[in-house]
Amino acid sequence: MIALASECLVFRLDNGESVPLSPDMVSVELVGEAAPLFDPDFVTQAANAVFFYFKHELGRDSVTVGEFTLALETALRGFNLTEENLARAWDQPGTASADLCDLAGESGEGFELVFFPRLRNELRAQLQQEASVLRFQGLKNCVKLLTGARRWTSRCQELNDRIVGFLRDCLSTEAGRRACTLRIE
16 A cells, blocks of 8 residues: 555545545635635635645545535635625626516516526527626526415425526527626525
């Protein structure tokens, strides 16, 4: 058996494979809400701190990718980001927004049969604006409106997942090679 270098930590992957990494080898890419808020060097330093925490503070030789990710997310959340700061980061030039509740309301009696084509058309309209961030808000209320539910049910969750999957599929089809961020709230 080969001895693990003193500065390495073994990362256990979901597929059962284990990979020894040093702090310099850990690569972190932020996606979603946090991406525009942190400088890449800052994220690297935070990842190194989390690495140090597991290796030296907890004395561990291995960690799952999920544990590491959760610890890094907790560390980054500790920098007191408020909803106002997140909103300001996303409401910058290059962001196109649509309210899913409005689209559901405009669908009238057609419900899902009318909603999904309208949703595709809205995504196309946002892509024509050359926006780099496509923002769809009001998902939970939209789902409740379309299902006629007062409380969240398994049917609501199913429709929620269908809408998210539909938007992702439409973006990958419609955007081509253009890089866009899809934000669904």
